[in-house]
Amino acid sequence: MLRRSILFLSRQPKLAAFVRDNRLAKRFASRFVAGETIEDAVRAVRELNAQGITATMDLLGESVTSAEEAAAVADEYVRLLDRMQTERLQGNVSVKLTAMGQDIAEAVCLTNIGTVLQRARSHDSFVRLDMESSEYTEKTLQLFRDKLFPEFPGQVGIVLQSYLYRTAADVEEAIATHCRVRLCKGAYREPPAVAYPRKADVDASYVRCMERLLRDGTYPGIATHDEKILAHARAFVEREGIARDRFEFQMLYGVRRDLQQQLVRDGYRVRVYVPYGTQWYPYLMRRLAERPANVMFILGNLVRETIGKRR
Ligand SMILES: Cc1cc2nc3c(=O)[nH]c(=O)nc-3n(C[C@H](O)[C@H](O)[C@H](O)COP(=O)(O)OP(=O)(O)OC[C@H]3O[C@@H](n4cnc5c(N)ncnc54)[C@H](O)[C@@H]3O)c2cc1C
Structure with missing residues (x-):
């Protein structure tokens, strides 16, 4: 409630x-939130890198209402990628397609995300498409499948949310196409028509999808702070003989820093999501x-x- x-x-x-x-x-x-400026975000990433943690940087802000605004967001991401390159930061970026103009027109969105992906390619970096509420799931996956992944296979990945009924099938498709997936539980308010209303079901779905991705996926990002699920993942990779460089754990900036550091100490790869900006x-x-x-x-x-x- x-x-x-x-x-x-x-x-x-x-x-x-x-x-x-x-x-x-x-x-x-x-x-x-790391702060309101690029400087704040860079400082936060430097501190994480010093602890052996990589980052994914997110310029906060969601749906934009004009093509100019969307282009400005894409430019900021380009500056961010350049800055990460010159500072030799260990990290990549996370982008919301609505901030690239998805609600304005597909062509606007494609131009902007294309600009970001080209720069990521020239820096040998990576762009994760954050997943928003379920009204965007199909649109986002379709754009990814039809346009973005075929053109930038090494640069772009998706997020799948275990609270959605459809996700088990999306996981299988991602495995078949060898694309990179971040698996999370899902953070939006969703109706029971599309998402499990009970947390126990969301968690069970997470574990099923996680096992599939760990066994057969392409460098999955296991994004959760759930201690039980983390313990399950660790036992699973141990039992299945899955090497620690075939996946990474991901957590949010400021959430369960103790767990982040523990995982690094235990020899796992950890990436932290670092949001910054005024929005x-x-x-x-x-x-x-x-x-x-x-x-x-x-x-x-x-x-x-x-x-x-x-x-
Ligand atoms: C790297 C990363 C990227 C993400 N990207 C997306 C995305 O693109 N789309 C999307 O819908 N969602 C995204 N999320 C959010 C995700 O969907 C969940 O809402 C969020 O991670 C909480 O779920 P949990 O797996 O940690 O489990 P939960 O069962 O919610 O939490 C488990 C435990 O983690 C701790 N915890 C969790 N959240 C918090 C908090 N806010 N403050 C303090 N402690 C907390 C608590 O100890 C809690 O008991 C992302 C999460 C991560 C880690």
Whole structure:
């Protein structure tokens, strides 16, 4: 119930404007977001690299409403890829197709993502297409399958979400076409017509898809902070004799740093998703929805600040 309410609020633009200017919300966001500028993101990635962790950098922002805005986002990604190259950072980028103009016109989106992919190719880098809500799943996978992957096979990969019923079939298709998949549970509010309503089913689906990808997939990204699933993955690769350079674990910036470091110490590859930029409101709300205890953390701070002011 709380998760659904938070995800509903994540789509309210007026609240977004209010929260973005709120000091406390900004402070809380800094736990999950590297900062507002490219410099902030580069600093965060340098720190991760020093700990043996690679990164995927995400310029925050979702659907854009004009072709100019979409082109500006693509330009920022190009600058980001150049910067990663000159600084020799260990990382790649994650991109949302709606930020490339998917809601404006397919041609606009293709031009922009094409620009980013060409630059990624010239730097021998990689672009992950983040997956958004289910209204975009088919469109995104179709564009990937028909246009992007055939032209940039080494540069582009997808994300599949275990909460969707369709994902088991999408995993099989990805295995057959040898494309790279990041597997996550899914962060959006979805109807029972398309997604498992019960968490236990989402988790079970995750484990099934993960085993398929670990055994037969192409360098899958196992994106989760779920300790039980991580333990399952470790036992599975051990038992199946799957080498540690055939997959990687992925986690979000600021979430379970203890687990991130433990995995590195144990000799696994770990990549952290590093978001930055001014448009952090919907991202922050999805992180809150994943862990209602985060809401209590904010409320606790609010109460402490209010009491502090009275004193
Ligand atoms: C690298 C990466 C990329 C992602 N990309 C996408 C994407 O493209 N599309 C998409 O829909 N979703 C994406 N997600 C989000 C994902 O779908 C889940 O919503 C999110 O990872 C939480 O699920 P979980 O697997 O960690 O398991 P959960 O069962 O939700 O959480 C397991 C445990 O992890 C910890 N945890 C999880 N989330 C938080 C949090 N926000 N704050 C503090 N602790 C937390 C808690 O200890 C919790 O008990 C991505 C996640 C990762 C790690």
